[in-house]
Amino acid sequence: MTSTAKLRFDGRVLVLGCGSVSQCLQPLLLRHLDMDFTRLTVMDFADLAHTVPDTLAAGASYVRERITPDNLADVLGQHLGAGDLLINLSWNIDTGAIVGWCHDHGVLYVDTSVEEWDPYAVQPDTPPTERTLYHRHMQLREQVAAWGGRGPTAVVEHGANPGLVSHWTKVALEDIATTMLKEPDRLARPLESARRTRLEEALADRDYARLAMETGTKVIHISERDTQIGSAPKQVGEFVNTWSVDGFYEEGIAPAELGWGTHEPELPEFAFTHATGPGNQICIARTGITTLVRSWVPVGGPIIGMVIRHGEAFTISDHLTVRDGDRVVYRPTVHYAYLPTDAAMASLHECQMTGYRLQERQRIMTDEIVDGMDELGVLLLGHDLNGWWVGSQLDIHEARELVPHQNATTLQVAASVLGAVHWIVRNPERGVCVPDDLDHEEVLAVANPYLGPCPSVQTDWTPRQAAHDPFSAFRPGVGDDQPTPAEPWAFGEFLVR
Numbered sequence: 001m002t003s004t005a006k007l008r009f010d011g012r013v014l015v016l017g018c019g020s021v022s023q024c025l026q027p028l029l030l031r032h033l034d035m036d037f038t039r040l041t042v043m044d045f046a047d048l049a050h051t052v053p054d055t056l057a058a059g060a061s062y063v064r065e066r067i068t069p070d071n072l073a074d075v076l077g078q079h080l081g082a083g084d085l086l087i088n089l090s091w092n093i094d095t096g097a098i099v100g101w102c103h104d105h106g107v108l109y110v111d112t113s114v115e116e117w118d119p120y121a122v123q124p125d126t127p128p129t130e131r132t133l134y135h136r137h138m139q140l141r142e143q144v145a146a147w148g149g150r151g152p153t154a155v156v157e158h159g160a161n162p163g164l165v166s167h168w169t170k171v172a173l174e175d176i177a178t179t180m181l182k183e184p185d186r187l188a189r190p191l192e193s194a195r196r197t198r199l200e201e202a203l204a205d206r207d208y209a210r211l212a213m214e215t216g217t218k219v220i221h222i223s224e225r226d227t228q229i230g231s232a233p234k235q236v237g238e239f240v241n242t243w244s245v246d247g248f249y250e251e252g253i254a255p256a257e258l259g260w261g262t263h264e265p266e267l268p269e270f271a272f273t274h275a276t277g278p279g280n281q282i283c284i285a286r287t288g289i290t291t292l293v294r295s296w297v298p299v300g301g302p303i304i305g306m307v308i309r310h311g312e313a314f315t316i317s318d319h320l321t322v323r324d325g326d327r328v329v330y331r332p333t334v335h336y337a338y339l340p341t342d343a344a345m346a347s348l349h350e351c352q353m354t355g356y357r358l359q360e361r362q363r364i365m366t367d368e369i370v371d372g373m374d375e376l377g378v379l380l381l382g383h384d385l386n387g388w389w390v391g392s393q394l395d396i397h398e399a400r401e402l403v404p405h406q407n408a409t410t411l412q413v414a415a416s417v418l419g420a421v422h423w424i425v426r427n428p429e430r431g432v433c434v435p436d437d438l439d440h441e442e443v444l445a446v447a448n449p450y451l452g453p454c455p456s457v458q459t460d461w462t463p464r465q466a467a468h469d470p471f472s473a474f475r476p477g478v479g480d481d482q483p484t485p486a487e488p489w490a491f492g493e494f495l496v497r
Contacts, residue, residue, distance in 0.1 A: 259317025
């Protein structure tokens with residue numbers, strides 16, 4: 001059990017959605033909020049009240065209602081007003097619409113992803129750039145710019161990733177810089193005096209963009225391997241996952257997206273750039289679940305992960321951009337490298353075999369899990385120490401001790417939302433924020449007790465170490481015996497062709 005002090009909150013709280021993450025978060029709210037729980041409401045369009053008996057026993061209400069474009073204002077207005085808090089753990093409710101309502105009514109807000117009313121409304125001839133999270137962020141930015149002021153705090157995209165990974169990136173950059181300054185024997189070559197001074201100044205100023213540039217960080221993977229296994233095997237025609245099936249499917253069949261670094265020598269095949277906005281991202285005209293890259297996690301070792309689109313690829317690369325006037329002088333490449341459970345991988349393969357038709361039978365693994373962990377973190381590469389990983393290694397056994405009947409994946413997300421709630425209540429007039437705008441130490445102080453071991457470790461791993469191809473002699477330009485490239489940290493070195 002954690003020792004985090006309870007957070008006093010006198011307003012009303014509406015938890016929108018009662019899926020796997022919401023069911024995991026609610027015990028944490030009961031544990032950490034000092035409030036009258038008759039002022040807590042859980043809302044979902046499905047009848048899931050039986051899944052949260054402790055919440056209801058504490059005095060909370062359960063409302064069965066589906067939010068639509070036509071009823072959003074009326075339904076939210078029945079449960080929320082100025083000074084209240086909306087925790088949005090639903091899906092397919094337009095972020096701009098719900099954040100706009102909260103802004104107009106003085107309601108605090110947090111969610112875990114930027115959503116649309118119907119993400120499948122786009123047609124096959126819609127350009128990939130208009131099917132991206134980048135496109136959604138640009139729409140939200142335009143909306144927020146018209147408000148002109150701060151307003152009530154609304155934190156968008158604050159789950160495990162996006163969310164915690166932005167905070168871990170700051171931890172990693174601090175630890176890399178500190179090690180470079182204090183342990184020169186670990187460096188291949190001494191630090192020049194001017195560079196040492198720049199590192200010290202960036203560290204003192206908590207200027208993370210400058211830290212990233214001065215450490216020489218070129219690539220940031222959000223590297224994850226989920227090894228949780230269950231006693232009930234996946235059945236034919238069933239999609240099994242450790243978190244939302246619909247959410248995984250929707251983001252998985254969207255274009256691969258990544259923050260694009262200034263060190264990159266060339267765009268990948270089928271890449272598209274953005275004509276408006278900061279231009280910190282590209283997308284690829286192929287699904288995220290079929291775009292594979294080599295990456296690494298400390299316990300699992302080398303992995304091959306999927307470049308599934310996630311909001312952190314946008315926000316981290318944007319916040320770590322260094323400009324000289326209007327000219328971009330530095331930016332790292334940032335993207336997800338996700339290896340989910342064996343059951344989820346089999347589910348994806350079956351889904352692909354049926355033309356991406358999502359299986360009707362779906363299951364979130366909880367009590368049937370017998371072993372495994374979700375190892376999720378950030379892998380910073382290309383700097384003077386080669387590689388550095390910071391993240392969570394939460395196994396199912398510790399997760400169950402902390403919150404019974406939950407799994408490691410949902411607890412990582414719920415812990416992050418809890419950390420965001422603490423920050424929001426203490427900072428109620430900060431306007432619309434992304435995770436990178438929050439104080440990482442404040443958030444992690446609340447979340448860390450629920451995340452298992454959270455190492456910050458150096459690694460000598462490179463993408464070439466696991467790039468062996470048995471037929472490289474017959475495929476020019478492929479394999480581990482190729483000449484060292486001019487840019488060893490280019491995206492093409494990680495891409496599995």
